[in-house]
Amino acid sequence: MTLRTPPASERARHYTVDGVLQVDRLFDASEVEAIRATFVEQVGRDHEALGADDGLPDDDVLARFPRFMQPHRRPELAVGALARRLMTDARLLDVARTLIGPAYGAQSMFYFKPPGARGQAFHQDNYFLRAHPETCLAAWIAIDDCDAENGALAVVPGSHTMEVVCPETADARESFTQGLVRPPAGMEPVQTVMRAGDVLFFHGSTVHGSLPNTSESRFRRSLIFHYVPCSSVEVSRWYLPLVGPDGSDVMIAEASRGGPCGDGWAGAAH
Template sequence: MIAPASRFTFAANANAAEQEFDEQGFFVEPDVFDVAEVDALVAASRDFDNAKNGSLLPTMNPHRMVPIFCQAAQKPRLVQIIARLVGGRPMGLQTEFFFGRPGTKGFTPHQDNFYVQAPLGAFASAWLALDDVDLANGCLNIYPGSHKFGLLEVSAVEQTSTFGQDPDANRLACAIPNQISPVCVPARRGSVIFLHGQIIHESNDNTTADRSRRALLMTYIREGVDFNKGRSAGRQTFQVT
């Protein structure tokens, strides 16, 4: 059984949370966004093409389409935390909106920096829960300490379903060190899970009949470092401070 993760509040004890991030590769900061801000992001997502056409597939880089998503990535409290985690002035890099409709398959185990190829410690992600997220509707599983093993080998995997997911999302899975076990990381809506660029994480299937698992992923990189733009991701930096 996957154990639940402990929770750490950056605002209450920034040094302790930063130490936890360095040691474990992630931490959860509750209530970064309030109810009104979350509701506004969800409302704006209804105008995405993938909402209107009913596919509810993830939408890449919504910050380029609708100002409210850029504003979310620029939220001062969020950026202040990210600046400590990437060790310098952060730049926004990429965003992605996930609808997570009931029945959506989870992501395979992966490391975000496998794709971004940023220098160690210069890249981090902020995963904003736009619904209350638990095991049933598809919360993240994270492998504490796995960021210390460097970038790991990946292998192709068979996709049993692409329902609700980008068809390219689950073609690869990274190797998992034998001594590392995952923890289940539930989150209240408005909370942000901060992820080290090389932490192994995955998500559970949404097995509910009526609960979405909407989330906004925002990634950041230290100003001036190199990164892989990607063929489909089209990563490019943008100002957040």
């Protein structure tokens, strides 16, 4: 199976069946270059300002190129202003509206994934966001051409029909994160191949992840946004405030139900 961009009129049906939708060339080359340059400048100048604390040793290449978490909350930085503007870009919100209805922005992330970096084991995004009663929607924007060699995403079409489950322990040799969710029986991962500017949208229960970047010189940079339906009544507190389509802050209730690992599970930043 290969992911292909369906006609606009088929997007909702395609997403309902597979829980994943690839839209090619949503952003043009000049836009992608501006995104890449802005984030590269920031990581070169100060990689700790937005970097996630993943507990990595100093000799791990990801300690020098950490994933940036919630840059849209730092509008005083160029990366923050850019992320906040793109989170509410009409092209992303239009696709989100087609798939889940009117949506709020919940999260922004930027991954650098340089050569030699470990991947991220299969997981489900709504394990972290805990959006209710529906689920979150990821918009994964390729900032570099990516494939299996440099650690592009693999997704499991159809896995969005399963519940969010408590993860097992991942193989630390291949994944920099600890959780692992195995694909449902009878469902196989599909390796994505994306060009810079393509966007992969996927359901919060869709199982997805990536292998290490085994290339010698190719980064696999990506800008990711998560959205939740405007009908959501709660979300994990780390994602509040949400961002309305007009860029305003929006508050809803903090997730109160126990997570998939039990009532004592507090969740974690993704």
